[in-house]
Every structure is written in C-alpha cells, then in structure tokens.
Amino acid sequence: MQKVTPRRARARNTQIVLKTIYTDGPISRAEISRVTDLTPPTISEVDSTIISKGIVEEVGFAPSSTCRRAILLEVADDSRQLIGVDLSRQDFRGALANLRGQIKHRVDLPLQGRDGDAALSLVYDLVDALVESASSALLGIGIGVPGLVDASKGVLHQSVNLNWRHIPLGKLLQKRYNLPVYMANDCQVAALAVHTFGAHTDDELPLVVINVGWGVGAGIIVNGKLMHGTPVGAGEIGHLTVHDNGVRCACGNYGCLETIASTRGIIRRVKAQLDGNPRISKNEFTTISDHIDMDAVFQLLESGNEDVRQVVLETGQALGIVAASLVSVLGSCRILLRGEVANFGQLLIEAMRDEMDRRTLPTLSRVSDIGETNVGADIVIRGASALILHHELGVL
Amino acid sequence: MQKVTPRRARARNTQIVLKTIYTDGPISRAEISRVTDLTPPTISEVDSTIISKGIVEEVGFAPSSTCRRAILLEVADDSRQLIGVDLSRQDFRGALANLRGQIKHRVDLPLQGRDGDAALSLVYDLVDALVESASSALLGIGIGVPGLVDASKGVLHQSVNLNWRHIPLGKLLQKRYNLPVYMANDCQVAALAVHTFGAHTDDELPLVVINVGWGVGAGIIVNGKLMHGTPVGAGEIGHLTVHDNGVRCACGNYGCLETIASTRGIIRRVKAQLDGNPRISKNEFTTISDHIDMDAVFQLLESGNEDVRQVVLETGQALGIVAASLVSVLGSCRILLRGEVANFGQLLIEAMRDEMDRRTLPTLSRVSDIGETNVGADIVIRGASALILHHELGVL
DNA sequence: ACTATTTATTAAGAATATTAACTATTGAAG
DNA sequence: CTTCAATAGTTAATATTCTTAATAAATAGT
Numbered sequence: 080m081q082k083v084t085p086r087r088a089r090a091r092n093t094q095i096v097l098k099t100i101y102t103d104g105p106i107s108r109a110e111i112s113r114v115t116d117l118t119p120p121t122i123s124e125v126d127s128t129i130i131s132k133g134i135v136e137e138v139g140f141a142p143s144s145t146c147r148r149a150i151l152l153e154v155a156d157d158s159r160q161l162i163g164v165d166l167s168r169q170d171f172r173g174a175l176a177n178l179r180g181q182i183k184h185r186v187d188l189p190l191q192g193r194d195g196d197a198a199l200s201l202v203y204d205l206v207d208a209l210v211e212s213a214s215s216a217l218l219g220i221g222i223g224v225p226g227l228v229d230a231s232k233g234v235l236h237q238s239v240n241l242n243w244r245h246i247p248l249g250k251l252l253q254k255r256y257n258l259p260v261y262m263a264n265d266c267q268v269a270a271l272a273v274h275t276f277g278a279h280t281d282d283e284l285p286l287v288v289i290n291v292g293w294g295v296g297a298g299i300i301v302n303g304k305l306m307h308g309t310p311v312g313a314g315e316i317g318h319l320t321v322h323d324n325g326v327r328c329a330c331g332n333y334g335c336l337e338t339i340a341s342t343r344g345i346i347r348r349v350k351a352q353l354d355g356n357p358r359i360s361k362n363e364f365t366t367i368s369d370h371i372d373m374d375a376v377f378q379l380l381e382s383g384n385e386d387v388r389q390v391v392l393e394t395g396q397a398l399g400i401v402a403a404s405l406v407s408v409l410g411s412c413r414i415l416l417r418g419e420v421a422n423f424g425q426l427l428i429e430a431m432r433d434e435m436d437r438r439t440l441p442t443l444s445r446v447s448d449i450g451e452t453n454v455g456a457d458i459v460i461r462g463a464s465a466l467i468l469h470h471e472l473g474v475l
Numbered sequence: 476m477q478k479v480t481p482r483r484a485r486a487r488n489t490q491i492v493l494k495t496i497y498t499d500g501p502i503s504r505a506e507i508s509r510v511t512d513l514t515p516p517t518i519s520e521v522d523s524t525i526i527s528k529g530i531v532e533e534v535g536f537a538p539s540s541t542c543r544r545a546i547l548l549e550v551a552d553d554s555r556q557l558i559g560v561d562l563s564r565q566d567f568r569g570a571l572a573n574l575r576g577q578i579k580h581r582v583d584l585p586l587q588g589r590d591g592d593a594a595l596s597l598v599y600d601l602v603d604a605l606v607e608s609a610s611s612a613l614l615g616i617g618i619g620v621p622g623l624v625d626a627s628k629g630v631l632h633q634s635v636n637l638n639w640r641h642i643p644l645g646k647l648l649q650k651r652y653n654l655p656v657y658m659a660n661d662c663q664v665a666a667l668a669v670h671t672f673g674a675h676t677d678d679e680l681p682l683v684v685i686n687v688g689w690g691v692g693a694g695i696i697v698n699g700k701l702m703h704g705t706p707v708g709a710g711e712i713g714h715l716t717v718h719d720n721g722v723r724c725a726c727g728n729y730g731c732l733e734t735i736a737s738t739r740g741i742i743r744r745v746k747a748q749l750d751g752n753p754r755i756s757k758n759e760f761t762t763i764s765d766h767i768d769m770d771a772v773f774q775l776l777e778s779g780n781e782d783v784r785q786v787v788l789e790t791g792q793a794l795g796i797v798a799a800s801l802v803s804v805l806g807s808c809r810i811l812l813r814g815e816v817a818n819f820g821q822l823l824i825e826a827m828r829d830e831m832d833r834r835t836l837p838t839l840s841r842v843s844d845i846g847e848t849n850v851g852a853d854i855v856i857r858g859a860s861a862l863i864l865h866h867e868l869g870v871l
Numbered sequence: 872a873c874t875a876t877t878t879a880t881t882a883a884g885a886a887t888a889t890t891a892a893c894t895a896t897t898g899a900a901g
Numbered sequence: 902c903t904t905c906a907a908t909a910g911t912t913a914a915t916a917t918t919c920t921t922a923a924t925a926a927a928t929a930g931t
Contacts, residue, residue: 083479083487083488085917085920088481088483108909116478118890119909120889146897146898148909283706299804308807311807314806317836318803318835320833320835332835404715407712408800409709410707410709437729441728442633484917485918505878514920517920519881520919539927541875544877
C-alpha cells in the first residue's frame with residue numbers, strides 16, 4: 080500500500096481524465112467533468128498539462144445549438160510511440176506502435192537457433208533498431224516472452240526454448256535504454272491485447288485467452304487486471320491432465336493438455352491415425368506421413384477426412400475440460416482461442432463448448448462464452464505495447 | 476475509477492496508518508512514519524483523529540536507551556463491535572465480534588425447516604438480538620450465506636436450501652439497521668477468515684479454502700482480495716466433473732465433485748461399499764447401513780475398515796483433480812480444507828496431494844500447499860465480520 | 872548540569888480540489 | 902440589431918492535505 084501525496088492524487092486524476100479521453104474521445108472538457116465527477120477547473124488544469132505535453136490535442140468543435148460550442152479533445156495517437164517485443168516465435172519480432180497499438184514500424188530478426196547470451200544480444204539488436212527508428216518520443220518497452228515471468232521484478236525465470244533461466248531482462252533493458260520496461264508471459268500479453276484493442280464490448284466477464292501453439296497457455300484478465308500469479312504461474316494450463324491414461328509429456332506426467340491440444344499433439348495424432356489407416360496414403364499430402372504439418376492437417380480436414388475430424392473433436396474435448404476448470408475457478412467467463420488451432424473454427428469450438436457444458440455448472444457455463452481472438456497476427460506485439468499503455472498512462 | 480479528493484487521500488492514508496497499527500502494533504508514531512513513509516506530522520495528525528474516535532489508544536512506552544521513550548499505539552480491540560452472521564447452517568448463527576474477530580456474544584436461532592420469508596424474518600430476529608446486545612458502537616453487519624451472491628449489489632441470487640431467489644438482503648438490512656452491510660458466499664467468507672485471522676505468515680501465495688460439507692465450494696483470495704467472480708460464481712467448484720462416468724448430480728451433469736467429495740457423496744459410497752460387503756454388518760455402527768452418518772464413517776475408518784479407507788482415498792483423488800485445476804489457473808497456491816471432511820486428516824490430504832502432483836506442472840505443484848484451516852468452528856461468522864473490517868477500516 | 876539522540880508537535884509552505892464568480896460563445900426571440 | 906437563455910470554459914478565492922523546517926520534550930550517559 081502506497082501513501083497518497085497531493086502529487087499522486089493529481090497523477091491519479093490525470094489518469095482518470097486521460098482514460099476518459101482515450102476511450103470516450105473526442106470529448107469536451109465539460110463532458111469529461113460530468114463523466115469523471117471532477118470539477119471543471121480541475122479538468123481545465125489537468126487538460127492544459129497533458130495538452131502541453133502533446134498527448135492530447137484539441138480537434139475541433141462539437142455541434143451545438145443555442146449555446147457555446149464545446150471544444151473537443153482527443154488523444155494524439157501518434158504523439159508517443161511504444162516498443163512492443165514478441166520473443167515467443169522462431170524469429171524475434173518487435174515493432175513501434177502508436178498510442179492505439181497501431182503498428183508503425185516493424186523489425187524481425189531471425190533467431191536461427193541462437194539461445195542464451197546470443198539470443199539476449201539479439202534482443203538488444205532488435206530494440207536498438209526500434210529505438211533508432213522511433214519517430215516520436217518513446218513511452219517505454221513492453222515484452223511478451225514465453226515461460227515463467229515475474230512481472231513485478233522484471234525477471235524471466237524460465238524460458239526453455241531460449242535456454243534462459245532467471246534473466247533480469249527488465250533491469251537489463253531499463254539500464255541500456257533508460258526507458259520503463261514491462262514484461263509478461265506471451266499468453267498474458269495476448270489477453271491484454273484482446274482486452275485493450277479487441278472489439279468486445281462488455282468489460283464485465285473475466286477474459287481468458289488460450290494460446291494453442293507448440294505449447295498451451297492462457298492469459299487471464301479479471302476486473303481489467305492481468306492475473307500474474309504470485310509470483311508466477313497463473314494460466315499455466317498446458318500441463319493440466321486431461322486424459323487419465325494419456326501419453327507421457329515432457330513435464331513427466333501423463334495426458335497433459337499439451338499432449339493433445341498443441342500443434343505437436345495434433346500432428347502426432349493425425350500421423351498415428353493415418354499410419355493405421357493405409358487407404359489414406361493415396362492422398363497426395365500424406366504419401367509419407369512424416370511430411371504432415373498443420374497446413375496438411377487443415378487441407379485433410381477440408382477434404383473431409385474423417386480421421387482428422389476425429390482428432391479435431393478430441394482436441395476440442397481436451398480444451399473443453401480445461402474450459403470447465405477455468406469457469407469453475409473464475410466464475411463465468413469469456414474464453415477466446417488463439418493460434419493456428421483457431422483455424423479449426425466452429426468444429427473445434429463446438430466440441431469444446433459441448434465438453435465444457437457437460438463438465439460444469441449449467442448456471443455458469445450458460446453465461447460463458449467461447450470464441451476466437453479478433454486482434455490478428457501481431458497480438459503479442461500489440462499486447463506488449465498495451466502493457467506500457469496500462470502502466471504509463473493508466474489507459475484501461 | 477474514482478477521483479481523488481483531498482478527503483479521500485486522507486481517508487486512504489488513515490487506512491494505511493490503521494492497518495499498520497493493526498498488524499504491527501503496539502507501535503510508536505515514529506515507527507509508523509518509517510514503515511508507511513508518511514511524515515511524522517501527518518502521522519501525529521492522523522493518529523489524533525483515530526485516537527479521538529477511540530479506535531486506537533496509547534498503551535505505554537517502548538523501552539529505550541539514551542533517548543526519549545516512544546509512546547506505543549495499539550488498536551483498541553473492543554472499541555467497536557462487528558456483527559457476523561452465518562446463514563449456511565441448519566440454524567442461523569450470529570455473533571458480536573471485536574476488532575480482532577474475537578467473539579463476544581453469540582446468538583443461535585434454529586431454522587426448523589423455515590425458508591422464504593419466514594427464514595428472512597428469522598434473520599431479522601437474529602440481527603435484532605445482536606444489535607440489542609451490542610456493548611460498543613457497531614461498525615457494520617457482515618453476512619456469509621450459501622449460494623450465488625452478488626457482493627457489490629448485496630443481492631443473494633440463489634440459495635437453494637433457503638428457497639431464496641434474488642433477495643436484496645444487503646439493502647433490506649441496511650435500511651432496517653442503518654449500518655453498512657457486506658455479504659459474500661459462505662466459502663468466500665471462510666477464506667477471508669483464514670486470510671485475516673489465520674496463523675499463516677506468507678501473504679504471497681493465493682489462498683483457496685475448500686469447504687466440503689453438504690455441497691462443495693471454494694473461496695479464493697488473490698493479492699489479499701477476495702475473488703467474487705463477475706458478477707458471481709468464482710470458486711463454484713462443486714460441479715466440476717471429476718469422474719467421466721460418475722453418478723448423476725442434481726445439476727444435471729454426471730460425476731461432479733459434489734457427488735464424490737461431500738458428506739452426502741461419502742455416506743452414499745460408504746453405504747454402497749458396506750452393502751456389498753456383508754461381513755462388515757457385524758460392526759455395531761452399521762448393522763443397518765441406513766443409520767450411517769459421518770460420525771459412523773469416522774469410527775469405521777478409525778477401526779481400520781478398508782472399505783471406508785478406499786472411500787476416503789477416492790475423495791482425496793477427486794479433490795486432487797480440482798486442486799490441479801486451481802493450481803493451473805491461479806498459479807501456485809495454498810489450498811486449505813474445511814468442513815467435517817477435514818477430520819480425515821493426512822490420509823485425505825496425501826491422497827489429494829498425490830493426485831494433484833500427478834495432474835499439474837511439477838514446477839507449480841511443488842510450491843503449492845495443501846492443508847487444513849486453523850480458524851475453528853466460527854470460521855464463517857468470523858469471516859463475515861472480517862468483511863466489515865476490510866471495507867470499513869481497510870485492515871488487510 | 873550538559874550533551875547527544877530520538878520522539879513528537881508546531882508553524883510555515885506548497886500542491887491540489889472545490890466553490891463561486893466571471894467571461895465567452897451561440898442560436899433564437901423580440 | 903439587440904437582448905436573452907443556456908452552456909463552455911476560466912479565474913480568483915478558499916479549504917484540505919502533505920511536506921519541510923523549526924521547536925519542544927524526554928532520556929541515559931558524561
């Protein structure tokens with residue numbers, strides 16, 4: 080708990096005003112006053128400071144009748160830039176985004192198998208290039224990274240693929256660039272992107288974004304705040320057991336969600352199905368089942384292959400089991416899928432929904448939702464930049 | 476988001492000071508200043524107001540050498556009273572508690588099958604009696620009630636046994652007694668009791684209190700705050716499926732946790748085991764298996780009955796499945812059992828632990844904890860009074 | 872008695888939000 | 902064209918609060 084000084088009080092009220100302009104703008108001072116319950120003089124004072132900083136600008140007049148026209152204020156979207164970094168792929172990606180999370184400049188650096196210090200130095204290269212290209216003042220650096228992240232300390236405890244352990248990435252970058260640095264797990268950051276830039280309207284339900292890729296993880300937002308876990312580990316659903324007698328997982332247990340609902344798991348099962356079912360070998364994509372990748376799986380599904388359909392349904396069931404857990408713990412929530420697997424569309428989602436309904440209190444599942452994310456491919460980069468928005472401007 | 480006025484800033488800082496005295500007291504003004512980072516004049520000012528209100532008092536001097544002795548401040552435990560009400564039992568119970576949650580006066584009113592308006596009027600009788608008996612100023616009314624509660628609106632949406640639906644209990648009581656009223660689900664309130672009055676030291680891990688009684692529910696506290704669900708439903712784990720081909724549950728699904736890990740479920744299974752195993756009928760407690768209750772189950776277990784032991788292990792496994800879900804969603808956490816079932820002790824807990832370990836990421840389960848609550852029989856009453864402490868005084 | 876040291880209070884100063892008064896703008900009515 | 906009602910926005914004065922700086926108080930050792 081932090082004490083409240085007049086300065087902090089002002090900072091907080093400024094955040095409230097800024098958020099109001101960000102979400103409701105263009106908006107007049109008088110209207111801000113009504114919405115926030117702050118008095119007009121305070122609004123004027125606060126506005127004059129954020130206008131002088133260039134974050135907000137006057138953009139014209141509101142139409143009016145029988146009285147003075149109101150001056151409309153709007154956030155100057157390009158007055159600041161955010162550096163969003165996505166370290167969850169085979170290539171390190173980063174971008175400069177504006178205050179709306181719109182990407183202005185992109186940098187991709189192929190990882191080419193690097194890990195450890197070499198990978199770290201690639202992060203520096205990436206951010207160097209972005210800082211170099213910035214066309215307006217930088218508000219900070221946001222990072223989405225796979226693995227266990229202690230967001231409050233800026234420490235990446237474990238990232239298997241990068242062979243990083245207990246890297247104080249936050250401090251390292253903060254010192255090098257002298258900018259605020261915020262980091263979180265890539266799944267969490269993706270959830271933040273949906274929450275901040277997504278098209279959903281109701282802010283009520285807890286939001287869960289499940290990422291199904293090489294591994295499986297979830298980002299959870301409750302009451303507009305990211306659940307980090309204390310200190311780490313919220314949303315680590317990939318190793319929840321979903322098949323009592325399933326295959327062995329790298330974690331040592333059996334039947335983890337990742338063994339079923341991950342690109343690896345799906346491809347493995349499709350292969351197994353096809354191998355046991357030689358008639359399929361006529362299909363051009365699968366003459367040698369070793370060549371199967373997710374694209375091949377999608378095409379097989381589209382061509383009406385029943386084996387693949389079964390695999391997709393199984394995947395949905397596995398995800399449905401976990402969805403039931405999420406709903407039981409968090410209460411009714413909105414669950415969104417992300418990753419290549421989302422391309423399975425309604426077939427997957429309906430299987431998931433059925434399984435969830437079967438496994439959880441009807442009262443809760445009835446008001447819960449399952450769908451796909453609508454943010455697009457840059458979801459992690461944009462989520463990472465949203466981290467900065469949240470912390471620096473208090474926007475949402 | 477609420478604007479910050481000087482008045483609110485002061486209120487917040489007062490809360491910080493009060494909390495410091497509550498948790499660290501007896502403590503001197505100078506020490507409070509160091510801990511909270513507020514300056515000595517502010518501390519003096521704030522203290523003088525809460526001392527004049529009687530909530531805090533000077534209780535002597537700190538031993539000192541070579542300098543002026545510090546005056547120690549302490550919360551006047553009995554300067555205010557809290558009304559805590561537990562509506563989750565067959566009799567309605569309530570009590571007057573002091574600021575430490577120590578119970579000063581108790582009222583029990585047998586429900587005798589009443590429900591609906593008759594039950595509501597019994598609540599009035601209960602609170603009437605408590606208000607009557609109050610020996611110092613009342614800070615508010617806290618209520619723990621079974622069912623789905625919208626805490627922010629004070630509405631009880633559903634309480635099956637009481638046959639209540641959408642009762643605005645908060646408003647009703649607030650009007651009748653003109654006191655602040657806070658309510659939450661009985662399981663949530665129990666978690667709050669553990670968090671506020673329990674003996675655990677680290678405030679880090681999320682805390683989950685699982686109540687196993689006629690039904691099963693959990694209260695979840697993350698970062699010192701109760702998760703309510705939005706608007707309701709967090710911790711409703713009773714109807715998470717744990718047996719794929721289990722028995723039918725009242726909720727319409729099959730194999731819910733409640734069908735296994737509840738007093739009903741346990742007694743049902745013990746009966747079934749004994750019925751299929753006639754040699755046991757020699758046992759005096761079970762000559763007619765219809766007479767079995769939880770006491771009989773405990774005695775059978777103590778006498779080394781293998782069937783009952785199996786039932787307990789199964790119960791632990793079912794709870795372990797749910798524990799795995801909790802840990803996967805929330806991250807590592809401390810899970811405490813409460814209710815009659817906790818009497819099974821280590822046998823149950825170890826079964827639960829084993830199953831959880833088998834079903835969740837070792838990194839997370841390793842730093843998670845399973846145990847029993849240490850608050851005692853009045854846990855709901857005390858938790859309900861803790862609700863008032865939190866909201867009115869900001870203590871924890 | 873004097874001093875060093877810590878505690879606590881008092882007095883003055885700076886920041887902030889509020890109230891009340893005032894100016895500015897706009898379309899419509901006279 | 903002037904006046905008026907209504908709303909937007911600013912200015913000046915006031916109150917609250919936290920902070921800094923100065924002051925008083927207490928205590929054990931010298």
